Amino acid sequence: MTDGSRGEGATDGMMTRGEMAHASGLSPKALRLYDANGLLHPARVDPATGYRYYAxxxxxxxRTIAALRRLDMPLARVREALACDPSARTELLLAWWDERRTALATGLVTVESLVTQLGDDAGPGTASGDLRVQxxxxxxxxxxxxAFRTTQAELVPRFTAAVLDVRTALARGGATFGTEFxxxxHGVLEAPDAYVEVxxxxxxxxTPTGAVVLRAEPAGREAFVEIGAQRCxxxxxxxxxxxxRAHARERGGTVGPAREIYPVPWSDDGHVADVAVPLGGTVLDPAPGARPSLGP
Structure with missing residues (x-):
């Protein structure tokens, strides 16, 4: 018997399976899988009821497991990443991603060539008529x-590593945060490199630490579309x-940097992300000390 919420036999200071699933973005089924594979054992299992508790x-x-499995990283590589310090984890991610790129080199070259040709005619990001802008x-x-420089080819592993690093820094300082990132x-990814901010x-x-800065994102209006995993x-x-971007131009407002917003845990079905741009003159307003990390 396993638990889905805090119930009989709850242990003070521990998290039930349901609470861990909600906080981490891992489903109860995934938690059972990673327990069986030795990646994430419960800190305690009640011998009488079978309730599982996590520290x-x-x-x-x-959360690290959830982020890496979202990339379809094999369990063996996830195990390696969990054992790494943050800098080594980034190198492991990049090395693994490079292996995937090599395996799919022929198809990737074809896609990049086609995107470049389309970009020459229509500019980056041609509007899609089947998306509802809100x-x-x-x-x-x-x-x-x-913030960091990256190419489109390395974008996903770089921002995944950055999310994990920022969450680690926040956790050490005692801040409260969820799955959203x-x-x-701050640039066009079709260029040789571009500034990206996670x-x-x-x-x-x-507390700011290392490359991590703290800033306020101002209130305002934004245009957005909801997309699923395949469209990501x-x-x-x-x-x-x-x-x-087309919607923002029609509005005639000043448009700030475009962004992808991941408000919910990753899923192969349903809404997983928003693509958005600020409207009406809303722009980034970095806290003192933040802007130098975004500039050349």
Whole structure:
């Protein structure tokens, strides 16, 4: 018997399977799988009821597993990544991603060539007519962020590693955060390289550390489209960027950097991300000390 919520036999200070699933983005089924494979054992199993409990300190590992499995990283490689320090983990991610790129080299070259040709005619991100652009008001948010140069080919492993690093820094400082993160584009990824900023919204106290800066994301209006997992892939996602940019131009407002917002745990079905642009003059408003990390 396993638990889905805090119930009989609960242990103070521990997390039930349901609580761990909600906080980490791993489903109860995935938690059972990673227990069986030795990646994430419960800290305690009640011998009488079978209730499983996890220590709060295991949450970082659970979120790391969720992020890496979203990339379809094999379990053996995930195990290696969990044993690494942050810098070695980034190198492992990049090395594994390079292996995947090599295996798919022929198809990748074909896709990149086609995207370049389309970009020459229509510019990056041609609008897609089957996407519904919506608008919403967003409150001011405090985010921890890290920025770096990258190419489109290395984007996914780089931003995944950055999300894990930012969450680690926030956890050490005692801040509260969830599964949501953003990828903000300060350049065009079709260029040789571009500035990309990974942001994790948080509440509570936090301290800048290393490359991680803290800043306020101002309140305002934004245009967005909701997309599923299949549309998140490159180059399919370019249509979503084209749609929100076209909507912003029609509005006549100043458009800030485009971004991908991942508000919910990854799933192969349903809504997993928003592609959005700020409207009406809303632009990034970095805290003191943040801007140098974004500039050349």
């Amino acid at each position: 709060p300190a295991q949450l970082d590992a659970a 608008e919403r008001t967003v409150p001011e948010r405090t985010v921890a962020a890290v 953003w990828v903000v584009y 942001c994790v919204p948080y509440t509570g106290a936090a 892939a490159f180059p399919q996602i370019l249509g979503a960027f084209g749609s929100v």
